[in-house]
Amino acid sequence: MKDVYQIAVVHGDGIGPEVCAAAVEVVKAALGPGCPLRFTEYPAGAEHFLKTGQSFPQPTFEACRAADAILHGAGGLPGVVYPDGTEAGLDFTLRLRFELDLYANIRPIRLFEGVTSPLAGVKAGDIDYVILRENSEGLYAARGAGALLRGEVAVDTLVQTRAGIERIVRKAFELARQSSGAPRDGVRRVTCCDKANVLRSYAFFRSVFDEVAKDYPDIATEHALIDAMAMHLVLKPGHFNVIVSENMFGDILSDLAAATVGGMGMAPSAEVGDANGFFQAAHGSAPDIAGKGIANPYGTILSAAAMLDWLGRGHGDERLPRAAEQIRRVTEACLANGLLSADLKGKSSTAEITGNVCDRLAA
Amino acid sequence: MKDVYQIAVVHGDGIGPEVCAAAVEVVKAALGPGCPLRFTEYPAGAEHFLKTGQSFPQPTFEACRAADAILHGAGGLPGVVYPDGTEAGLDFTLRLRFELDLYANIRPIRLFEGVTSPLAGVKAGDIDYVILRENSEGLYAARGAGALLRGEVAVDTLVQTRAGIERIVRKAFELARQSSGAPRDGVRRVTCCDKANVLRSYAFFRSVFDEVAKDYPDIATEHALIDAMAMHLVLKPGHFNVIVSENMFGDILSDLAAATVGGMGMAPSAEVGDANGFFQAAHGSAPDIAGKGIANPYGTILSAAAMLDWLGRGHGDERLPRAAEQIRRVTEACLANGLLSADLKGKSSTAEITGNVCDRLAA
Ligand SMILES: CC(C)[C@H](C(=O)O)[C@@H](O)C(=O)O
Ligand SMILES: CC(C)[C@H](C(=O)O)[C@@H](O)C(=O)O
Numbered sequence: 001m002k003d004v005y006q007i008a009v010v011h012g013d014g015i016g017p018e019v020c021a022a023a024v025e026v027v028k029a030a031l032g033p034g035c036p037l038r039f040t041e042y043p044a045g046a047e048h049f050l051k052t053g054q055s056f057p058q059p060t061f062e063a064c065r066a067a068d069a070i071l072h073g074a075g076g077l078p079g080v081v082y083p084d085g086t087e088a089g090l091d092f093t094l095r096l097r098f099e100l101d102l103y104a105n106i107r108p109i110r111l112f113e114g115v116t117s118p119l120a121g122v123k124a125g126d127i128d129y130v131i132l133r134e135n136s137e138g139l140y141a142a143r144g145a146g147a148l149l150r151g152e153v154a155v156d157t158l159v160q161t162r163a164g165i166e167r168i169v170r171k172a173f174e175l176a177r178q179s180s181g182a183p184r185d186g187v188r189r190v191t192c193c194d195k196a197n198v199l200r201s202y203a204f205f206r207s208v209f210d211e212v213a214k215d216y217p218d219i220a221t222e223h224a225l226i227d228a229m230a231m232h233l234v235l236k237p238g239h240f241n242v243i244v245s246e247n248m249f250g251d252i253l254s255d256l257a258a259a260t261v262g263g264m265g266m267a268p269s270a271e272v273g274d275a276n277g278f279f280q281a282a283h284g285s286a287p288d289i290a291g292k293g294i295a296n297p298y299g300t301i302l303s304a305a306a307m308l309d310w311l312g313r314g315h316g317d318e319r320l321p322r323a324a325e326q327i328r329r330v331t332e333a334c335l336a337n338g339l340l341s342a343d344l345k346g347k348s349s350t351a352e353i354t355g356n357v358c359d360r361l362a363a
Numbered sequence: 364m365k366d367v368y369q370i371a372v373v374h375g376d377g378i379g380p381e382v383c384a385a386a387v388e389v390v391k392a393a394l395g396p397g398c399p400l401r402f403t404e405y406p407a408g409a410e411h412f413l414k415t416g417q418s419f420p421q422p423t424f425e426a427c428r429a430a431d432a433i434l435h436g437a438g439g440l441p442g443v444v445y446p447d448g449t450e451a452g453l454d455f456t457l458r459l460r461f462e463l464d465l466y467a468n469i470r471p472i473r474l475f476e477g478v479t480s481p482l483a484g485v486k487a488g489d490i491d492y493v494i495l496r497e498n499s500e501g502l503y504a505a506r507g508a509g510a511l512l513r514g515e516v517a518v519d520t521l522v523q524t525r526a527g528i529e530r531i532v533r534k535a536f537e538l539a540r541q542s543s544g545a546p547r548d549g550v551r552r553v554t555c556c557d558k559a560n561v562l563r564s565y566a567f568f569r570s571v572f573d574e575v576a577k578d579y580p581d582i583a584t585e586h587a588l589i590d591a592m593a594m595h596l597v598l599k600p601g602h603f604n605v606i607v608s609e610n611m612f613g614d615i616l617s618d619l620a621a622a623t624v625g626g627m628g629m630a631p632s633a634e635v636g637d638a639n640g641f642f643q644a645a646h647g648s649a650p651d652i653a654g655k656g657i658a659n660p661y662g663t664i665l666s667a668a669a670m671l672d673w674l675g676r677g678h679g680d681e682r683l684p685r686a687a688e689q690i691r692r693v694t695e696a697c698l699a700n701g702l703l704s705a706d707l708k709g710k711s712s713t714a715e716i717t718g719n720v721c722d723r724l725a726a
Contacts, residue, residue, distance in 0.1 A: 076560065085559055085566025094561065118597055120483040139502075139521070139562065146563030151525065154564035158502070158519045195611070196448055197439065198457065199502065200509030201517035203448025228647075230619035234481055234597065235626065248558070252615060256593035263598065284591075 001317040005037045007307075008067035010060065012045040013089055014285025015295035016073025022297035022354040023071065023304040029358035030308075030323040039071070046077035046089025046285075056091040065100060065276065068315075069307050072280035073300065077287055084148070093280070094143055097135050102271040102278050103164065104171045105133035105247075106306070107254045109237075114335040115262040115344060119234065127261055129240035130175055133250025134168040135271055137161060140247040160201045160246060165208040172244035173216040179241060189220040193229045193245035193253065205246060226252075233257050254282055265296030265343045268303040272310060279307040289342075293349045296341040301331060301357065330360045364680040368400045370670075371430035373423065375408040376452055377648025378658035379436025385660035385717040386434065386667040392721035393671075393686040402434070409440035409452025409648075419454040428463060428639065431678075432670050435643035436663065440650055447511070456643070457506055460498050465634040465641050466527065467534045468498035468610075469669070470617045472600075477698040478625040478707055482597065490624055492603035493538055496613025497531040498634055500524060503610040523564045523609060528571040535607035536579040542604060552583040556592045556608040556616065568609060589615075596620050617645055628659030628706045631666040635673060642670040652705075656712045659704040664694060664720065693723045 009024065011017035028035050042060040049055035064070045076089035096102060109131060111117050113124040142156035149155070172190045179188060192209040194202040206223060213221045224232060226249045232239065233256055245253060258267035264283035271278040281299030289295060305324040312320030339353050340346020348356075372387065374380035391398050405423040412418035427433045439452035459465060472494060474480050476487040505519035512518070535553045542551060555572040557565040569586060576584045587595060589612045595602065596619055608616060621630035627646035634641040644662030652658060668687040675683030702716050703709020711719075 081566075084563045085570055086563060087560040090560060116483075118483055119481055120479075142521075142563070143561050148563060148567055153525070154523045154567035156521045156562045156564045158505075158521060160517045162515045195614075197450040197453060198506050199519045200447045200449060200505070200511060201519045203444075204511055204517035207448055227614050227618035230593065230615050231622040231627065234619065234622040249615075251558075251590050252593050252612075255590035256597065256619065259594040259597040264594065 001315050002068070003036060005068040005311055005315075006066070007037050007039045008060075008064045008070045009039045009041045010044045010064075010070070010072045010092060011041065012073040012075040012092065012285060013047050013077050014074055014287040014290040016045070016075065016285055018073070018290070018293065018295045018350050019281065019297045019300040020071065020073030022350055023300040025354055026301050026327060026357050026361065027304050027308065027323070029361040030327050031319065036319070044092040045075045046080040046087070049080060049088045055088045056095055060092075061095070061099070064096060069311055070096065070276070070278040071304060071307060072278065074280065074283060074285040076285050084146070086143070089285070094140070096278055097140075097271060100276040100278070101136055101273040102276060103134065103136040103167060104272050105135035105250060106175070106270045106272070107131040107133060107250075107257070107282055108268060109254075109257040109261055111261040112266070112332055112335045114338060114340065115266060117260055117262070119237065119260055122237065122260070127237045129237070130179070130242045131250060131254045131257055132168065132172045132175060132242060132244045133254060134164065134245065134247050135250075136247075137164045138247030158201055158248075160205055162208055165205050166212055169209050169212040169244055172242050173212070173219050176219045176242045177216070187220045188218070189222065189241045191222050191224050191229075191240055191243045193224050193226055193243055193249055195226050196223070197225060202246065209244070229253065230256060233260060258282060263343050265299050265341060268299050268306055270303065270306040270310060277307060277310045277314075279303040293351060294342045295350050296343050297350050297354055298331060298335070298341075301327065326361060327357070330357050333360065364678050365431070366399060368431040368674055368678075369429070370400050370402045371423075371427045371433045372402045372404045373407045373427075373433070373435045373455060374404065375436040375438040375455065375648060376410050376440050377437055377650040377653040379408070379438065379648055381436070381653070381656065381658045381713050382644065382660045382663040383434065383436030385713055386663040388717055389664050389690060389720050389724065390667050390671065390686070392724040393690050394682065399682070407455040408438045409443040409450070412443060412451045418451045419458055423455075424458070424462070427459060432674055433459065433639070433641040434667060434670060435641065437643065437646060437648040439648050447509070449506070452648070457503070459641055460503075460634060463639040463641070464499055464636040465639060466497065466499040466530060467635050468496035468613060469538070469633045469635070470494040470496060470613075470620070470645055471631060472617075472620040472624055474624040475629070475695055475698045477701060477703065478629060480623055480625070482600065482623055485600070485623070490600045492600070493542070493605050494613060494617045494620055495531065495535045495538060495605060495607045496617060497527065497608065497610050498613075499610075500527045501610030521564055521611075523568055525571055528568050529575055532572050532575040532607055535605050536575070536582050539582045539605045540579070550583045551581070552585060552604045554585050554587050554592075554603055554606045556587050556589055556606055556612055558589050559586070560588060565609065572607070592616065593619060596623060621645060626706050628662050628704060631662050631669055633666065633669040633673060640670060640673045642666040656714060657705045658713050659706050660713050660717055661694060661698070661704075664690065668694075689724060690720070693720050696723065
């Protein structure tokens with residue numbers, strides 16, 4: 001337990017500043033006048049790159065590393081690219097993941113009361129699982145390292161290590177044990193998602209999964225190929241508890257899963273390592289709606305709640321998970337009461353949603 | 364135009380023999396007594412591997428290469444694996460793709476009357492697009508070539524070439540031009556799906572796409588990142604005409620897309636190069652329902668229709684596309700009349716569906 005927790009805040013691009021400010025407001029309201037969190041803003045992202053030629057200044061990196069937690073709005077703008085064609089504004093997110101070894105990307109997928117799923121006949125509570133995305137290796141290891149030869153042949157390398165797979169798989173089983181959600185079909189289950197039938201590195205992922213699974217005999221296990229998994233998330237989303245996969249596959253599955261519970265606006269995310277924690281919604285910077293005050297802040301608010309949980313666990317500070325629980329309960333109530341942003345086919349502005357959440361927290 | 368077309372038929376594993384036999388019967392019924400196709404069976408697959416130690420005998424390969432077209436049921440059985448953990452029974456499909464340079468994997472996604480989509484409010488005709496999957500390079504180039512070092516580090520290499528990208532992108536634009544389906548939102552459109560924001564080889568894919576697009580000013584273009592695309596296929600499937608992507612991404616998208624139109628049983632596929640054509644449904648061998656006579660044959664029947672189109676175009680033989688069109692019309696009628704297999708929540712057996720399709724073709 002600390003008197004003060006330093007939170008490095010990066011607003012980023014597009015709707016980033018709007019949703020990030022909303023989440024900070026909500027956290028302050030939840031913790032009240034004695035709020036032990038100190039929020040300090042640092043620059044990074046595509047806008048900053050356009051202004052200064054740097055997308056992720058070294059002082060921002062140092063502050064993030066030293067902070068107790070990092071909160072981010074969203075980064076990147078289409079067209080703001082490096083000579084190799086990749087996006088400059090993504091440095092913040094992608095370098096933090098690798099340089100702070102934030103190996104576990106935890107993405108809860110849950111259909112809230114009040115939110116309509118695009119899947120027929122699915123109602124609140126039917127979808128409630130976690131995608132655990134390996135966040136420090138896999139195909140993303142190639143970022144910045146891909147080769148283009150004579151303008152003819154481009155190569156990216158997918159790397160998976162035993163140590164990297166083992167720690168993410170252990171995390172998956174631990175999440176399955178902790179999971180407060182209802183077990184599915186009566187069992188707690190970890191699903192290993194890979195492409196073991198075709199590619200050696202994924203077959204390796206699966207074999208390490210099978211080894212580690214022996215240490216968790218209380219948890220059911222299963223394998224699913226990535227292509228079949230994409231289908232399952234549409235056809236039987238109620239089947240899953242915890243899904244663990246390599247980085248690139250986790251990226252794809254988490255957007256797909258978000259689509260089934262209301263879209264990217266409803267997708268919180270926690271990216272944690274052994275020392276640092278980084279919290280941002282899974283959505284992008286949505287420049288088309290930036291500055292209009294209509295962005296959906298729920299994803300970032302729920303990510304901030306995950307930050308409070310993580311900080312509280314790490315520091316034995318019960319005030320923080322208590323506040324997180326309140327934020328989640330109030331969020332749930334607001335959604336159930338129809339406080340929906342445009343992406344959820346509602347009419348509420350970012351400010352209206354944020355204000356309502358804060359008011360209920362104060363009450 | 365030929366007097367006789369030699370078709371190499373490989374039944375494969377699981378439900379492969381059942382659906383393959385159904386498709387052969389249907390083709391024969393469509394072309395009547397003078398049917399110019401000669402079907403010859405050759406062995407390959409996981410069962411054959413278990414019996415003989417070989418999953419893809421050289422004579423089968425030679426026959427496939429020499430044939431006018433190749434028809435396949437389905438291959439592979441879980442657990443029948445090589446020492447590196449990948450599946451032995453997939454040799455047939457995967458080696459054919461690479462060794463016959465079948466670079467274009469064409470996967471039409473269409474919601475038929477009578478089939479219920481899991482997406483709310485979506486009806487027949489609303490979903491009608493083609494996924495064009497690059498089938499000869501990308502992450503699949505690593506198959507059989509991945510490295511595992513000291514049991515600690517596994518590596519697979521994603522390779523994309525200018526020539527490989529260019530030819531698949533041209534094919535996409537040509538498909539968009541030919542597309543008999545309704546244009547979407549009033550335009551014909553090719554969507555380039557990649558992960559250009561993060562990885563160099565995908566940024567290269569996108570840049571070659573943009574170059575080639577200049578030759579097709581009559582077709583609209585757009586870019587979508589793979590994660591966003593997975594979401595779009597659920598949230599706005601009616602938006603798309605032709606989607607083109609790298610091999611691994613195409614694999615994932617095509618199962619996901621199939622889920623939205625009734626599942627893998629409704630997913631035909633054509634894999635073609637400049638010289639050879641290979642036709643099989645996109646589904647696997649489904650060993651759990653093999654031999655029960657309940658497999659859905661529609662995917663393979665529609666793949667066989669695609670084979671007739673391709674043969675007819677290649678040989679200037681109008682009888683064949685005419686038969687293909689009849690097969691499609693009859694298939695449509697059978698589905699609309701509720702002739703549905705168990706996967707479509709119906710009660711019709713494989714034999715009942717096949718018999719009905721044949722009877723209507725004869726009538
Ligand atoms: C913004 C982008 C780099 C990122 C990713 O590809 O990982 C995003 O899609 C995500 O899922 O966090
Ligand atoms: C069977 C398997 C090798 C194959 C693939 O991964 O390409 C299948 O999933 C497909 O989509 O054709």
